[in-house]
Amino acid sequence: MNNLEVKVCVCSSCVMKGAMDIIDSIENLNEVRDITHLNCNIEIKPVKCIGFPNHGKKSPIVQIGDSIIENANMETVMSHIMALAD
């Protein structure tokens, strides 16, 4: 099974704007792998900063593989991951 690395920025601004809830939703995605036919293992890495510091207006920032999602939320992150699964 492939590994899919998802980096989630956990700077103050990203945490305030729900970074940990995004991490929670990705973890949940791992748990429902049987139903979603997601054929990769998602590895979540909370990181100090993605991009430049003080990116408050773009928080939360999430990096999935090579693509960076700004103003991420559970919805956009999960749909991005699910699109990779297809």
Next chain:
Amino acid sequence: MRGIYTPLTRLRRQVFTAIAKMAYEDDVDYVQRIEEIPYEIVPGEKAHYRDDIFKERAILGERLRLAIGLSLYPVDRPSPISKGVKESAIAEKVYEPPLINVIPFACDACEPKALEVTSNCRGCLAHPCTSVCPVKAIAIKDGRSVIDKEKCIKCGRCKDTCPYGAIIQYDRPCAAACGVGAIESDELGRAKINYDKCVSCGMCLVSCPFGAIADKTQIFQLIQSIKKGDEVIAAVAPAFVGQFGPLATPDKFKKALSELGFSDVVEVALGADLGAIEEAHHYVNKVVNGEDPFIGTSCCPSWSVMAKTHFPELASYISGELTPMVATARIIKKERPNSRIVFIGPCAAKKLEASRRTVRSDVDFVITFEELMGMFVAKGVEFGEIEESEPIDDASSAGRGYSVAGGVADAIEKTVHELYPDVEMKIDRAEGLKECEKMLRLAKAGKRNGYLLEGMACPGGCVGGAGTLMPIRKAVKEVDKFKKSASRQSAMQNDYCDEADQLK
């Protein structure tokens, strides 16, 4: 919604950040600034969340006022958002009851309790829904079930019997979250809080899907006090660990708070240790010998106020020991009498507890983790950039467990075993005010004699409080880790054990 980050969570936190930022700025015209903020949070000409951008900004105006500690402004009279703001820029708490407020025009006036037939109804031939209705409120019209709301008594039998699950029953979300039945309706059908019943747990404000309920904050005045140069000391509730993200390890917390202007940080788990010891003695000396039928824990203010007001005949059995917050504040003030104490916790009700006559001089400000996060962001404090580590080591593993449901009883039980190895304890506990009430009803009926009763108003305990940021299961893990890292395991090893009596 508690536990899920939604656009409303975002708005609430943006307000805290904006107020903190404004407070930290020097030479700012607060009156002008506060009128500008709604245009920054809700920019442009098109509505973002609701049907109308003007309404969005008006609601934000109310939230800003509450965040400053001011009351809502009247809708039916000319009154600018900025009214009273300048006068509130003082280094003292500004608080006028009530703490928890419904912003009336933000409320969607959803029905208090209703049964609805959904589109899943197929108008089946059997239509058992009509057969089971005791008041003939449901009938088949145009091939579908229709409920006559005038007649419906909301018994829910139609819902239970429908083979397609086509009938749903819902409670108004704020009322469903309220464990004491304090949510009523005003003349326009909007939610209204009955303050005789409300115990300020804050569950309604994190449960309203329209973001119509908010509590008052003290961040504006706290920052004024910091700017004035007061010796401001943070007393942090045991639930703080993990709340600010994985980079915010406890050993970085002191430095982060010093960047905000705090002079020092003390764990409230310290006061929890003392409380556990006192309540252990109390249990053995009063309950075991039958003098009192049971003892209810004292630490959760919503639980203890609910118990005392809803069950006045049981009031004297709810422990009168100092709460961890007050004990900790008194220990700090004894050593540093000129300091100002800020309780930082997950809890809305502590704001009220700190305003009580007997506690007012001990605790100067109360803010929540969510509000503190707003301060971190406003000041640009990054845990990832903090190199130094300064361990926090005020309390034992027992006191640190107070933040999770079951942890208070655990701490007391451990202490009882240490002090009175022969005593067998009986323990019951409840989380969520509805469950707490059920437990008290059993106690009232004499079915909990000889018990220690742990009451926690928030489901999950303090880590599930209205002012938290972290998903509960993550928070519980972090608390556990922090407990294990404590240099002392037993409450009895706390340095201040012998001082408990002098604090009262």
